[in-house]
Amino acid sequence: MGSPTFSPTPGWLDHHRHPSVPTLALPPGTVDAHCHVFGPGVVFPYAPERRYTPTDAGRDELFALRDHLGVTRNVVVQATCHGADNSAMVDAVRAAGTRARGVATVRPDVSAAELARLHDAGVRGVRFNFLKRLVDAAPADDLATIAAKIAPLGWHAVVYFEADSLDELEGVLGGLPVPLVVDHMGRPDVTRDVDGDYTHFLRFVDRHDVWVKVSCPERLSVTGPPALDGERDAYRDVVPFARRTVSEFGDRVLWGTDWPHPNLTDHMPDDGLLVDHIVHVAPTEQARQRLLVDNPMRLYWPEEAGS
Numbered sequence: 446m447g448s449p450t451f452s453p454t455p456g457w458l459d460h461h462r463h464p465s466v467p468t469l470a471l472p473p474g475t476v477d478a479h480c481h482v483f484g485p486g487v488v489f490p491y492a493p494e495r496r497y498t499p500t501d502a503g504r505d506e507l508f509a510l511r512d513h514l515g516v517t518r519n520v521v522v523q524a525t526c527h528g529a530d531n532s533a534m535v536d537a538v539r540a541a542g543t544r545a546r547g548v549a550t551v552r553p554d555v556s557a558a559e560l561a562r563l564h565d566a567g568v569r570g571v572r573f574n575f576l577k578r579l580v581d582a583a584p585a586d587d588l589a590t591i592a593a594k595i596a597p598l599g600w601h602a603v604v605y606f607e608a609d610s611l612d613e614l615e616g617v618l619g620g621l622p623v624p625l626v627v628d629h630m631g632r633p634d635v636t637r638d639v640d641g642d643y644t645h646f647l648r649f650v651d652r653h654d655v656w657v658k659v660s661c662p663e664r665l666s667v668t669g670p671p672a673l674d675g676e677r678d679a680y681r682d683v684v685p686f687a688r689r690t691v692s693e694f695g696d697r698v699l700w701g702t703d704w705p706h707p708n709l710t711d712h713m714p715d716d717g718l719l720v721d722h723i724v725h726v727a728p729t730e731q732a733r734q735r736l737l738v739d740n741p742m743r744l745y746w747p748e749e750a751g752s
């Protein structure tokens with residue numbers, strides 16, 4: 446049988462092939478704590494149950510972007526298009542050596558031996574995706590079972606949900622025996638006032654010592670990227686949300702590119718611009734050191750973080 450070939454979902458937007466060089470010099474040791482690899486499908490076939498088929502974006506391209514942006518390490522997060530087959534992610538993490546960690550997707554019947562194999566490869570968390578457009582079944586029932594299995598390994602749960610699911614999910618998420626990391630600030634509606642519904646999320650973060658990725662301005666923004674070529678100031682409407690999160694929870698925030706940016710429909714961000722966006726979110730050197738280096742090191746490389 447030949448290797449499978451895949452065509453991207455019609456209308457799929459490809460990742461930026463020539464991102465700009467950021468103006469911001471990232472602090473040494475910067476971690477991109479949210480990125481993915483897609484395939485290549487011929488080597489790592491996409492999952493039959495996937496909701497989209499991306500353009501291939503493999504590990505070598507990810508490592509090239511890492512070096513181009515001045516990033517030191519990556520956390521490669523399993524994407525739904527690969528289902529619970531973690532092969533592409535594990536291959537990338539292994540190939541990066543000490544410069545990457547992984548976040549896997551597993552099923553509730555995952556064996557201790559499989560978890561040990563993933564740990565050995567560099568996996569430190571499991572992702573639970575609650576977006577109906579990305580997965581068939583909401584994984585709420587699986588969460589407690591899987592969390593009990595990963596707790597002894599010192600792993601955490603990464604959860605992706607939309608703001609209006611928070612009330613429904615808090616009962617499940619609040620009682621887990623593992624640290625909780627929320628993707629993309631819990632996807633707030635950034636057209637609303639930052640002092641409105643978003644404080645509900647912030648209090649949830651406070652109550653349960655949640656870690657927050659202040660990522661994906663390009664996905665949350667309504668005002669969008671710069672209108673003019675060469676302008677570096679983008680996604681202004683997201684800034685109050687990200688900045689407030691960084692200011693209230695400076696020691697539990699993480700940053701990531703979300704490369705290769707699946708499922709965007711209106712534009713593809715310039716990854717160099719996403720780096721420059723960080724100065725608006727974390728305006729001081731001290732805040733950036735925590736966001737980009739100290740916090741992700743504590744979560745993903747605690748043995749090197751020193752405390």
Ligand code: 0GY
Binds near residue numbers: 523525574579605706
């Ligand atoms: C993201 C966002 C998305 C997709 C996935 O695993 C995925 O397919 O996470 C999305 O479509 O919003 O974080 O990459």
